[in-house]
Amino acid sequence: MGYLSCNAESAIATCDTYNWDLRKKKKTKNKRIICIREFSFHDLTTATNSFSADCFLGKGSHGSVYKAVLDDGKLVAAVKKTTFFNRPSVNCTNCSTTSPAENEIEILSWVQSPRLVNLIGFCVDYKHGNKKLLVVEYMPNGSLYDLLHSASRPPGWSTRVRFALQIAKAIRTLHSSNPPVIHRDVKSSNILIDENHNARLSDFGLALRGHVEDVKIKCTPPAGTLGYLDPRYLAPADLSTKSDVFSFGILLLEIISGRNAIDLNYSPPSVVDWAVPMIKHGDFGGICDRRIGPPPDPSVIRQLAVLAARCVRSSVEKRPEISEVVEYLKVVRKRVQSPRIWSNIQRRVRCAEKSSAQQVVEMKRQVLDASEEVVKTSSNSRVSRVGSRRSRRVSSVSGAEYGSSATTTCTAGDRVMRSKSIGSVSEMRVGPEVALVRRRPGVAVKMPVMRLSKSR
Template sequence: MRFLCNTHSSISTCNNTTSSSSTSSPNPIKLTRFSYSSLHSATNAFSPRVLLGKGSHGAVYLAVLNNGSLIAAVKKPTSSVSETSKNEFNILSTIRSRRIVNLIGYAVDPDNNLLPIVQYMPNGSLYDYLHVNNKPLSLLTRVRFALQIAKAVRTLHNKSNPPVIHRDIKSSNVLIDERENARLSDFGLAIKGHVADVRVMSTPPAGTLGYLDPCYLAPGDLSTKIDVFSFGILLLEIISGRKAIDVEYSPPSIVDWALPLIKSGGCAGILDRRIRGRVDQTVVRELGLLAARCVRSTAEKRPPVTVIVDCLKKVYRRVKVEGFPVLGSLRRRVRRVERLEPSDVFDGSDWEESGMKVGPTRIRKKGSNVDNLTDDEITTRGRHSTVRSRSRSKSIGAFREIAKGEQLK
């Protein structure tokens, strides 16, 4: 099997602007157009001192606007990838949610490049929380972040008409706001439109190595389930504290490492050892099973995002109760009684796509759903023999020249 990738680590997608028919909204969002001169002044001439980050699609700067009353982030794209800014603007101008980084306004530079202005997130990215900061996140915070990200994806898939497919869900694209809530960002590679749309069908695959759905090899493979796969990788990353691809471990792929443990019943082995305090192993098992279903190699068998949200809500409530000594003690006593009836132990059936209701009522089965999966369904094989770079992975656009067995360059 051949992976067709460009020799560059990241490029913008082609023909990715959204047509007027797909961006129409019954309640248009009011946006402010800022003059380029005011933006130039607000960023101190785009000084490196206010640089928030730099990626393959351009740079992001801190801007103090409206005489200091508005603090925002300005995306300044490179001229070669200005289409991604237009695409992000077209999508964000029709969506507003507490779970995404919203568009505030825009400006146009002298070269006629669009500069989107979005909400400023002062606490960095989830990638920093997991892999840079010395203080490890509690299990409660990790589950809360996972739930908030799932809600963001639900907004894109189910509450937008036509739906939005993000195509680049990863920890560095999840930002943390001033209230320590997770928000999904960076819609440069996103697609808004129905899968049957001619424009959508002609858009080449895009994503980030390590998070990219292996089923997504051609435009015709596009569906909301590619976001579900990426979310499953991110969920494994949140649980374990490991990067999606990390050459310091063997195997370097988080999927190839975690799924055999989950399938064999060793879900406790995927939990980040830095997490302190008592951990409910049933919670870890539920999270592991959910992640395993999200990354199944057959896209149709992955759960819809609505089911993912419901499952994470249940897990979050359970973890939150554990944080209160009295309620936690009561729950542990109830669990001791529940152990007398093995058929009532969580078996992963909440994530069947047959529409089972998530809640205290469960269909009783013997064994785990993951135990019934074949190796082909639950295990995603390593797609790349060598990964040289140890830095975080970058988004890629069209695919061209990386074959199986070749090194990434």
């Protein structure tokens, strides 16, 4: 805002938009403070009924998981009771010696997202070697692995694409954090389904937080799950965010085909060696889960298969970034959501085509019936015209013999016949030799004439 003034008493305010924009303060995002609670071991023991079998949910990579009811029933959570961790005896300051539980607490204390299974709190069991227990969000609908391989009704394509997009967003959240987080164990059993049937990424026991250069300094040996592990990740220096992209590509093939990453019932057992050759040959339908069949839109399976093949490329540099994967899946999801509308339109079009085809058949039948009727009518009319012509044709013989109305004028000697329209019967003169006329019918001339009105 500037001022244009001739004197101090008469000042006119003017707006300087350029300087005003420069002087605007940049809006800073207030970073949400993550509150992590510390529970007592007694509280968790009570909440899980002394870690009874009734509260047992399953076994993870680093321990068992139990359902816990806390805060007088107001909070339902999952307690991860980790196994004992043997710290390395090697005296190396650059090597990571944190336990999976400590590593997960460290990472989830900095990162929270609706696409992750977030940390609520922790507990230290001082009686058992300071073992740490994790309290995380409770996911009531199991894992993606159970839905794909154990459910009686496997999820449809819309749900599968939505899960894939949500998982990609979870990985993007990790990679875009500062410093970035590399999960290193992306697989279907680590994808849990919440109460709203949304997919969330869990189990950060193997995750590493820091820039790639910092991660390399930690000298952490390669880790992961067989079948999902990046084949190029052979040494700590080979680790990058593209390792998670490779694991996501394996998971995407699992979502598409419904088969395990490693399945000995198939040949070859690896889903990559089985699916990628078919994708290269354009056999996209061959990798679809046979329990649900291909999606209504053929482009959906084609785009998913091509994306998965790009993620599992052997060259790390040719793999897409996870942010590109997210944008790609957004487009695919729109195509999956549209079939409900398009199917209705296609059904109406098919009904219209069917009705129009029936109408065409009916019209053809009517035309055939009409043509047959026309043929019959024309034949009858020809017969009737022939009969009428024959009825109108008369000879001099009949006219002379029966005294009927003559339609012609014939001359045979002194015998003259005239049309009735120009005279009465008494005016007709017939000679005495009628028999002569009978014997010579060829003398009569037959020709059609028009009947004239009687003159007065």
